Amino acid sequence: MIFSIRPTTTDDVAAVVAVHRATATIPGGIARRPEEITDAYVARILGEALADGVGLVAVDQGGVVIGEIHAVRIPVKLFSHVLSDLTVAVHPDWRGRGVGSALFQALFAAARAMDPPIVRVELNAGAGNAGAIQLYERLGFRVEGRLEKRGRFPDGSFEDDIAMGLILR
Template identity: 40%
Template sequence: MHIRTGAPDDLPRIIKLYKEVAKVKGGLARLEHEITEEYVQNFLTKSIASGLILVAIHPDDPESLTGEMHAYKPGLQVFNHVLSDLTIAVHPEFQGRKIGRTLFTIFLEEVARHKPDIGKVELITRESNLKAIKFYQSLGFKIEGRMEMRIKTPQGTYEADIPMGWQNPNFEF
């Protein structure tokens, strides 16, 4: 499995990957038509500038991605020690093959080893994505609350969003 940091010219590869992942309901909050160039360009630029972005390369095609993960600083000085808006996406055909766990492990190791200014990594996941919640807990994330009725499902019902956080053991505050 080849994983590297993301670069500006990954834009079309990430758009393609996210559109594939968004086709399967219950994972990403964004629907396929909401995966716009503007959305991807925005998180790609911010993650390169103030956070971290990792991409997993397809084993047979270096022009395709099997996974991507990013987070970045929200921008305000009071949040300067936080990496937020974390999103991870693994291509549906490659899910369940440890790409997600490997991306997360490298991401958190990189923060712990080389980003002492980062105290916290945060993410939000829908309450019905139990596999994802268990997965994040196994990586050291803790549930920090419950945002009631935040997600509207395709069936027209509502579910809670669950904020989770991981603290950097090597934070220098």
């Protein structure tokens, strides 16, 4: 394999910022715009994933971060078996080469090992992000609903979000 997956550390903030910004330059993918991807934002999400969630990066053979995934346990007892707030980003140069799928499989493995166990993984995807939705369905997620006009683009047009969930077995 030409890349590997490892847990994210607090030293990865700058590298994860770089990957998310590169990803965000192509509209219709991750929700945040490049200027919204700050060190403070990434430090917070990595910290939350380290505290009670899953945070993983994909690195190339030289150790350069080329992809990132994170999700957190919902901090409410009723929902504490649910891994939520999932975001995934793969550097545009690396798309379509299995990095995203590998990040998800590693996230599922890590989620299964969490204590108390994670039963459900959930995410939202923009309705226009057909490639991502197709990938998530292939990974076992099911479409559970549609959140109308949840996103609004700079030109004022709206986009629905597709709610998806996966039950870990």
